[in-house]
Amino acid sequence: MxxxxxxxxxxxxxxxxxxxxxxxxxxxxxxxxIVWADAPVGRAYLLLFDGAFGSRFAxxxxxxxxxxxxxTGLAAAVAFRAxxxxxxxxxxxxxxxxxxxxxxxxxxxxxxVVLFPLMIVAGMAAGAAxxxxxxxxxxxxxxxxxxxxxxxxxxxxxFVSLMLDGPxxxxxAMGWPQSLTLPEELEFGKLLERSRxxxxxxxxxxxxxxxWIVNARTTFGYEMRxxxxxxxxxxxxxxSVNTAMLKTALLxxxxxxxxxxxxxxxxxxxxxxxxxxxxxxxxxxxxxxxGLNPLGVVLAAIFVAGVIVGADSMSRAVGVPTYLADVIxxxxxxxxxxxxxxxxxxxxxx
Amino acid sequence: MQPxxxxxxxxxxxxxxxxxxxxxxxxxxxxxxxxLLGENGAGKSTLVSILFGHYVADAGSxxxxxxxxxxxxxxxxxxxxxxMVHQHFTLADNLSVLDNVLIGTxxxxxxxSHRREARERLLSTSKQFGLTVDPDARIASLSVGERxxxxxxxxxxxxxxxxxxxxxxAVLTPQESEALFETLRTLIADGxxxxxxxxxxxxxxxxxxxxxxxxxxxxxxxxxxxxxxxAELAELMVGxxxxxxxxxxxxxxxxxxxxxxxxxxxxxxKLQHASFxxxxxxxxxxxxxxxxxxxxxxxxxxxxxxxxHGEIRIDGRTVSAAPRAFIAASVARVPEDRGAVGVIGDLxxxxxxxxxxxxxxxxxxxxxxxxxxxxxxxxxxxxxxxxRSSSLDAPTRSxxxxxxxxxxxxxxxLNQPAVVVANQPTWGLDVGAVAYIHTQLxxxxxxxxxxxLISEDLDELFAIADRIAVMFHGYLSxxxxxxxxxxxxxxxxxxxx
Numbered sequence: 128m129x130x131x132x133x134x135x136x137x138x139x140x141x142x143x144x145x146x147x148x149x150x151x152x153x154x155x156x157x158x159x160x161i162v163w164a165d166a167p168v169g170r171a172y173l174l175l176f177d178g179a180f181g182s183r184f185a186x187x188x189x190x191x192x193x194x195x196x197x198x199t200g201l202a203a204a205v206a207f208r209a210x211x212x213x214x215x216x217x218x219x220x221x222x223x224x225x226x227x228x229x230x231x232x233x234x235x236x237x238x239x240v241v242l243f244p245l246m247i248v249a250g251m252a253a254g255a256a257x258x259x260x261x262x263x264x265x266x267x268x269x270x271x272x273x274x275x276x277x278x279x280x281x282x283x284x285x286f287v288s289l290m291l292d293g294p295x296x297x298x299x300a301m302g303w304p305q306s307l308t309l310p311e312e313l314e315f316g317k318l319l320e321r322s323r324x325x326x327x328x329x330x331x332x333x334x335x336x337x338x339w340i341v342n343a344r345t346t347f348g349y350e351m352r353x354x355x356x357x358x359x360x361x362x363x364x365x366x367s368v369n370t371a372m373l374k375t376a377l378l379x380x381x382x383x384x385x386x387x388x389x390x391x392x393x394x395x396x397x398x399x400x401x402x403x404x405x406x407x408x409x410x411x412x413x414x415x416x417x418g419l420n421p422l423g424v425v426l427a428a429i430f431v432a433g434v435i436v437g438a439d440s441m442s443r444a445v446g447v448p449t450y451l452a453d454v455i456x457x458x459x460x461x462x463x464x465x466x467x468x469x470x471x472x473x474x475x476x477x
Numbered sequence: 478m479q480p481x482x483x484x485x486x487x488x489x490x491x492x493x494x495x496x497x498x499x500x501x502x503x504x505x506x507x508x509x510x511x512x513l514l515g516e517n518g519a520g521k522s523t524l525v526s527i528l529f530g531h532y533v534a535d536a537g538s539x540x541x542x543x544x545x546x547x548x549x550x551x552x553x554x555x556x557x558x559x560x561m562v563h564q565h566f567t568l569a570d571n572l573s574v575l576d577n578v579l580i581g582t583x584x585x586x587x588x589x590s591h592r593r594e595a596r597e598r599l600l601s602t603s604k605q606f607g608l609t610v611d612p613d614a615r616i617a618s619l620s621v622g623e624r625x626x627x628x629x630x631x632x633x634x635x636x637x638x639x640x641x642x643x644x645x646x647a648v649l650t651p652q653e654s655e656a657l658f659e660t661l662r663t664l665i666a667d668g669x670x671x672x673x674x675x676x677x678x679x680x681x682x683x684x685x686x687x688x689x690x691x692x693x694x695x696x697x698x699x700x701x702x703x704x705x706x707x708a709e710l711a712e713l714m715v716g717x718x719x720x721x722x723x724x725x726x727x728x729x730x731x732x733x734x735x736x737x738x739x740x741x742x743x744x745x746x747k748l749q750h751a752s753f754x755x756x757x758x759x760x761x762x763x764x765x766x767x768x769x770x771x772x773x774x775x776x777x778x779x780x781x782x783x784x785x786h787g788e789i790r791i792d793g794r795t796v797s798a799a800p801r802a803f804i805a806a807s808v809a810r811v812p813e814d815r816g817a818v819g820v821i822g823d824l825x826x827x828x829x830x831x832x833x834x835x836x837x838x839x840x841x842x843x844x845x846x847x848x849x850x851x852x853x854x855x856x857x858x859x860x861x862x863x864x865r866s867s868s869l870d871a872p873t874r875s876x877x878x879x880x881x882x883x884x885x886x887x888x889x890x891l892n893q894p895a896v897v898v899a900n901q902p903t904w905g906l907d908v909g910a911v912a913y914i915h916t917q918l919x920x921x922x923x924x925x926x927x928x929x930l931i932s933e934d935l936d937e938l939f940a941i942a943d944r945i946a947v948m949f950h951g952y953l954s955x956x957x958x959x960x961x962x963x964x965x966x967x968x969x970x971x972x973x974x
Contacts, residue, residue: 132492132493345845346835347844353824353832356822357817360817360832361832362781363800363812363818364821365780365800365801365832
């Protein structure tokens with residue numbers, strides 16, 4: 128019979144190798160699907176890698192995709208660390224984008240120096256505001272936040288749809304539900320010529336480093352970790368569990384809202400309902416792959432973005448459906464979960 | 478000489494580097510009570526789990542009534558006549574006694590219930606052994622002693638001829654314990670054999686014919702109970718001489734020096750009414766059978782539970798119901814569940830050392846943790862209070878229960894608190910750690926602190942408390958200095974003279 132025994136101390140080397148091993152396992156498992164699609168495994172993976180990192184264009188596309196994923200990954204990582212399960216980053220992202228567009232296209236006559244930060248703050252505030260309700264419901268009434276945040280995604284998306292088909296619709300868009308385009312001076316600057324990489328990437332990476340420092344070095348980070356690891360003991364020690372959880376939730380919602388701001392102001396220029404191919408949900412996967420470590424989130428987001436971008440070019444060349452990208456991301460999450468468990472427990476056979 | 482009913486030969490079980498059971502050989506005769514003694518972690522539970530088929534031994538074999546017992550099969554253990562009465566009862570509160578006894582004995586798919594015959598059999602079993610219970614009573618309405626009787630009946634109903642009792646007196650009043658021992662005598666007179674697991678030396682000596690002592694997985698002694706005394710037994714169990722701390726009479730603080738004053742406190746659904754004053758330089762003991770409102774009183778005294786009625790005053794000032802308010806009022810708090818409430822197990826030791834004070838300027842500046850100062854504080858606690866750990870950065874849960882308790886105690890006592898509230902501070906600790914914690918509580922008292930000691934262990938209260946009050950059904954009795962064991966037992970069972 129198989130038994131799992133908890134390790135008293137998990138060796139750091141094991142924690143670091145877990146993601147590498149799980150990615151390797153994922154590639155082996157997904158090879159079966161490539162064989163099934165009648166494609167050569169080696170060439171398919173080579174094309175996937177090439178499409179993700181093989182050229183200047185590939186790398187910039189991957190980094191462009193990674194930008195919102197880092198932010199939603201951070202949103203999930205921060206909240207999950209405090210045991211607040213925010214599944215609603217997708218909705219918060221859209222509301223953040225909507226608020227940014229609302230400010231940016233409102234025609235307020237203010238210089239860009241004022242309007243640009245106002246747009247960012249509005250987006251973050253909108254994301255945080257959407258998470259305020261589930262956070263209060265959880266801390267005051269004990270309502271499960273997984274259910275409320277998940278369902279609010281649909282509310283948020285329908286609200287965005289309502290706005291895009293109504294008051295915020297671009298009259299020149301030939302009937303398509305899309306918003307007005309942001310004025311050029313409110314757009315995030317491009318980092319490189321002839322690419323779509325924008326300064327949102329820098330913001331995301333700086334935030335990841337900042338969060339890592341906050342986690343380890345500040346009293347707020349200490350409270351978040353204490354509440355997440357053991358809320359009962361945190362309360363006994365005099366930490367206000369509800370306040371810490373509320374602050375964490377607002378931070379998480381703001382990060383997801385910022386991801387939405389970056390997508391409209393950095394990449395698309397205007398808001399449509401198909402702007403995010405599930406960045407909010409992918410953020411959860413990324414946070415788990417990163418073991419909730421903010422720095423790990425950056426790497427995990429680049430990995431997931433690479434798989435998505437690379438799968439496109441692989442699909443064109445050898446005819447494996449792009450759905451393989453979703454399968455790879457999903458399988459890597461599952462193997463990461465198994466790997467984390469195996470890192471924390473020893474398997475014994477008796 | 479009859480053949481033994483149970484024979485363990487060479488039982489060995491390893492968990493990684495830890496040898497939980499090291500070549501243990503024992504036998505149990507018909508009609509015998511064997512006391513199984515050992516500290517926490519000595520290997521008692523492992524041995525019983527192997528016997529019951531929950532674990533498979535790495536080496537060794539078990540024979541029951543002359544037949545080998547297949548390893549790792551709880552069903553086979555039950556069928557061979559081994560019955561177990563757990564310390565934490567395994568009864569369904571919302572079902573009747575009869576239902577609880579029947580659970581698991583009837584075939585899942587059988588269309589016919591055998592309740593009538595079962596009832597007859599239960600009644601005759603209960604009559605045969607003098608274990609009277611009403612088969613139709615709901616478990617929730619029974620006292621702890623009665624529930625234990627149901628557990629024993631359940632085992633007997635299933636045909637147990639060998640009973641294993643795990644810490645059976647931990648939840649009983651002295652009188653209920655006496656009644657249990659009477660029952661055990663009836664059972665062995667009928668030819669049953671009993672393994673009695675305990676860490677209370679007096680009881681083991683009183684009921685057992687022979688005593689087996691485990692220490693660090695090894696069987697260090699197997700002797701007739703008549704040839705042993707308490708001191709020898711303690712030394713065998715711990716492996717060295719243990720000197721209990723000596724309690725000097727309370728220093729002469731004036732009686733007007735009331736430091737902690739609790740008046741007409743009611744809180745939660747269990748605490749109905751508690752009033753008491755604790756003076757400077759006094760240990761105030763609170764006795765009672767578990768579940769009579771002590772947990773709620775302790776929570777209220779730690780700031781976790783707000784009072785529905787009444788108030789808590791420290792040095793004359795009312796303290797509001799918040800952990801921070803109690804910390805600020807210089808109350809040192811030692812919670813009952815040290816692993817789940819006292820510390821955050823996943824965080825490193827140094828972060829737990831400052832968990833009550835991290836907001837103070839000594840440990841944080843403008844929202845930044847002063848890690849150097851925090852680690853220095855942790856080092857002070859670890860050195861002063863003899864906390865053994867590999868490093869301050871190790872996760873706190875990697876330490877033993879005794880060391881976790883010393884960390885909590887050290888964190889609480891380092892700053893010379895005015896009031897100490899300790900709930901079951903020595904529960905489940907080994908003899909050495911118990912003596913250490915008693916010494917520290919006595920030292921706090923001698924320094925002038927008002928100490929509240931809530932405990933279910935009467936020996937502990939008699940050893941170090943100056944006055945003792947008894948909780949029953951949420952009410953606190955008057956505090957007395959001169960309880961006899963019989964009197965306090967009656968008070969714990971709710972009788973008032």
